[in-house]
Amino acid sequence: DTGVSQDPRHKITKRGQNVTFRCDPISEHNRLYWYRQTLGQGPEFLTYFQNEAQLEKSRLLSDRFSAERPKGSFSTLEIQRTEQGDSAMYLCASTTVTGELFFGEGSRLTVL
Amino acid sequence: AQRVTQPEKLLSVFKGAPVELKCNYSYSGSPELFWYVQYSRQRLQLLLRHISRESIKGFTADLNKGETSFHLKKPFAQEEDSAMYYCALSALGTGTASKLTFGTGTRLQVTL
Numbered sequence: 001d002t003g004v005s006q007d008p009r010h011k012i013t014k015r016g017q018n019v020t021f022r023c024d025p026i027s028e029h030n031r032l033y034w035y036r037q038t039l040g041q042g043p044e045f046l047t048y049f050q051n052e053a054q055l056e057k058s059r060l061l062s063d064r065f066s067a068e069r070p071k072g073s074f075s076t077l078e079i080q081r082t083e084q085g086d087s088a089m090y091l092c093a094s095t096t097v098t099g100e101l102f103f104g105e106g107s108r109l110t111v112l
Numbered sequence: 113a114q115r116v117t118q119p120e121k122l123l124s125v126f127k128g129a130p131v132e133l134k135c136n137y138s139y140s141g142s143p144e145l146f147w148y149v150q151y152s153r154q155r156l157q158l159l160l161r162h163i164s165r166e167s168i169k170g171f172t173a174d175l176n177k178g179e180t181s182f183h184l185k186k187p188f189a190q191e192e193d194s195a196m197y198y199c200a201l202s203a204l205g206t207g208t209a210s211k212l213t214f215g216t217g218t219r220l221q222v223t224l
Binding site for chain 2: 048091101102
């Protein structure tokens with residue numbers, strides 16, 4: 001499968017712990033996006049990268065959230081001191097300049 | 113601010129009946145509109161975008177700027193159309209064409 005891959009697919013953690021998600025985009029895609037989806041809602045934009053540069057961050061991203069794409073390939077999304085409100089599906093997507101987003105299967109976070 | 117409204121959480125139709133999934137948007141600039149679909153146990157994928165003016169899997173959508181709508185239509189529903197459908201909007205020509213604002217989604221259920 002040469003699509004966008006995300007790891008882990010499901011993470012259960014206790015409140016206050018740190019978690020990290022990884023996204024491997026389609027290899028020739030230079031743009032990478034992170035979205036969050038909570039139950040009953042559509043995906044909400046969090047942040048995006050063009051190559052290794054993080055170009056925009058949503059107001060949804062508190063100081064506890066950080067994302068990196070160090071070599072312009074894979075990306076990580078870290079959540080520090082998790083809260084129950086962080087429970088959601090975290091979606092990664094990648095694209096070229098044509099603007100069609102290709103999504104991964106998502107990483108589901110459950111904070112107990 | 114950008115906003116996408118999908119008023120129906122669930123739309124149930126019989127096989128062979130016409131389908132119309134409603135989408136209204138709010139945006140002060142020139143929008144680009146999309147429909148994304150998520151079939152059971154599959155990742156979110158692009159169904160169609162208004163600038164391509166294509167018909168995909170028998171679905172069409174016309175951008176009506178006067179009514180700020182982008183309803184998705186199909187004349188004869190098939191069982192395989194059962195899925196979650198999301199309408200999404202981006203700002204045309206801003207260089208961030210893939211930063212999407214999604215609606216809350218409509219589940220289409222096609223029954224025999």
